[in-house]
Amino acid sequence: MAKRAATIVDVARAVGVSPSTVSHAISGKREISTPVKERIFEKIRELDYRPSFFAQALKRSSTGLIGVVANECRNPGAAVFIDGLAAELEKYSYRPVVGLTGLNHRKGEEMLRRFSTGLVDGVINLLPQIRPEEAQQLCGSVPVVTNIREQPVPVWLDYDKLTRDILSFLWDRGHRRIGYITSPVRMYDRADTTVGVMKAFFGERGAEFEPGWVFEGEDSIESGISGAERIMKDGEVTAIFTGNDQMAFGVYRWAYRNGVKIPDELSVVGFDDVPQAATIIPPLTTVRFPVEEIVRHTVELLVTKLNRRPLTPGRMTPEMPLVVRDSVADRTQETHNRQYVKLHGTPVEPSNRLSAMHCIAA
Structure with missing residues (x-):
């Protein structure tokens, strides 16, 4: 049978003071002599007295x-x-x-x-x-x-620019077939414009964009596995970028199961830069979500409201930098060789100078 919970009256009786003195000792609102305060807290520990959370919240008009x-x-x-x-x-x-x-x-x-x-x-x-x-x-x-969406001071995350930055990064490294696994919540209540940006990006470069390169993900490792399976089956891309790091980890798992080497045979770019991104092998190239800036912004807005102060209209536009690690291969020489064969019908002649440069770079 559970024992009766000690009350503030029990503590006061044990010490020989009034309940209000015990209350002041706990709250610190009034000066209590050190010897008395020490006796009060000694009896609180001895009796296992636990002040009522709701009673304290009622007194302070705040739960904290x-x-x-x-x-x-x-x-x-x-x-x-x-x-x-x-x-x-x-x-x-x-x-x-x-x-x-x-x-x-x-x-x-x-x-x-x-x-x-x-x-x-x-x-x-x-x-x-x-x-x-x-x-x-x-x-x-x-x-x-x-x-992120609080008016009149929302956070603007420029996903269109981010998509172009990722595509440019991969394109500059020789990737011409690039897949994307979407996130259902990344853009909140805004329409995901990533696919439209991809179509425009490839069109500007005279390259084809295949609908099969896009898979609707669910922000999970499992959907990353499914997405990689579908995209690689339909499109045989050389790189995949994902709406979050969890799905990128799913692409890694698919690659491991199917004997596909990252980044040699498939490059991967994530989004979030969670701690595991730096420790997975090979370390994941990913976009760093501006957690600290957005957390600070959100809490400051709430504290302003709690203090009954008006919000100053504006818009926060944090950066989302690409953190380059080891999950993206440079295929520029391979792309150049394919284009050479297409134009001339023969492969590029081997060069000792190119081989030496490759060894130095490695």
Whole structure:
């Protein structure tokens, strides 16, 4: 049978002081002599007294908690982001409480409503299926910030420029057949324009673009495996870039199962730059998602709302740099040789000078 929980009255009786003195010793709001305070905390430990969280929150009119509503945290990118939020919130003496709902719209609504019943002081909405206006309506008087899309200070991530940067990087290294595994949530409620950018990029260079080079992924290792299987079966590309690092890891697994060497036979580029990207073999070339900047921006917006201050309109435009590691091969000589054969009908004559240069580069 569970023992009765100790109360503040029990502590006060054991020390020989009033309950209000115990309360002041815990809160630090009033000066209590050191000997008395030491006796109070000694009895608190001895009796295993635990102050009521809700009673304290009622007195302070604050829980000190921030609700973070996310679709999942299996993806290392999501875990890193939530970890960053916890560190940034701690600077303002807040702690996160995480609610996971998947991509189910109804569950997302329920979690936002639940958090706004007094459980937390504010809410950060990471759900791609819940728009900022809807989140505000669901949370009522509780301050809420929708990550990336919060008006009037949204974050602008230029995915069109990013796609061109990745394609240019691969094109400059001799890749002419490039596959893409999409992410269903990367662009939130914006239409994914990546395929349109790819078509324009290849068209500007007089090259063909095949629809079979694109596979609709699900942000998982499994969909990376499926995507690589389908793309390589239909298109036999020399490079694949993905909407997140998880799917890039899936391409690695497909390559391992099928005896395809990375990067010699297939180059891979990811997105997020999660910690595992630097430790997988070969280390993954990927795009670094600006976690620190966006986390700081999101928390600052929420703290501004918590302090009842108006938001200053503007737009944040962080950089998304390409982190070059070892998962992309340079096929420029191979591409040059194919073009030479196409034009002249014979292969390029071997050159001792070229061989020596290759050895030096290696």
